[in-house]
């Protein structure tokens with residue numbers, strides 16, 4: 090069974106989530122609700138669901154919202170109907186299906202051509218039959234499609250570029266996702282700064298992007314598959330017109346962060362901070378400096394900073410040898 094964390098995602102806290110919750114446990118008291126306001130993969134929310142009575146999960150990407158619905162939303166769904174369909178997907182023979190939007194654009198580039206034909210065909214079939222499924226079922230189908238193709242994409246894990254070498258033969262088998270019905274979760278797809286003005290939770294976990302690399306551009310193929318508007322595509326990486334460009338990836342980042350922290354109504358703010366990229370390229374430079382984060386948080390309340398031990402994230406990759414991972418925890422001053 091595929092779990093929510095079983096995807097490649099830049100900045101995923103899969104390896105760090107135990108450490109993050111150790112720090113949170115040691116510093117917070119009497120907390121019943123939690124908000125993961127830049128949730129990405131949703132791994133932090135997955136842990137929070139086990140601990141808190143109420144969890145809010147938010148990210149502004151269309152694909153992430155669909156994944157959260159598939160793994161967590163509380164709507165009833167017909168497992169048998171979904172499993173039958175997945176079995177059918179596994180019996181599709183690519184030489185018996187025709188070229189389509191997906192194979193014409195991405196075949197032989199981001200995906201093996203035969204895989205791309207299947208992906209486009211399946212996506213079209215989901216679309217044609219969408220009236221037969223409720224929102225949870227549609228989300229499960231799209232998530233099953235995307236999580237399984239993630240494993241066979243011809244990339245280093247995102248869609249900023251494909252690998253320009255012959256695509257190795259890999260089998261595309263669709264496995265089920267471990268979908269659950271979770272009662273205590275509320276799912277949003279909003280700009281974090283807008284949502285911040287409307288919510289009130291004991292803890293808000295804040296993990297924005299810190300450099301100029303936009304997530305909507307990295308994962309444009311999943312945004313495209315989920316929305317299925319078949320947009321015109323541009324450039325070598327075949328991206329559509331830009332949308333969901335984050336303020337946190339621009340020089341406006343510090344102001345956006347100040348506004349967010351100021352607007353949040355919470356007892357504790359927990360902020361992740363890191364330098365995930367090598368310092369060689371300018372796009373990798375952090376838009377907010379460590380000291381600036383500290384200053385903004387201090388204005389809100391007493392702030393402690395923790396440093397993740399290397400064993401949690403260093404998988405021996407040389408690119409990451411200067412990787413530092415910090416966690417700020419602020420106890421917000423009472424008004």
Ligand SMILES: C[S@@+](CC[C@H](N)C(=O)[O-])C[C@H]1O[C@@H](n2cnc3c(N)ncnc32)[C@H](O)[C@@H]1O
Pocket residue numbers: 098099100101102103126127128129130131132133147148149150153279280281282296297298304305335336337
């Ligand atoms: C560093 S990642 C979060 C990783 C996440 N903690 C995890 O473990 O997977 C930052 C996320 O913020 C989202 N994001 C960026 N700007 C946003 C905004 N203004 N509002 C909401 N989400 C935003 C991106 O789509 C991305 O998923």
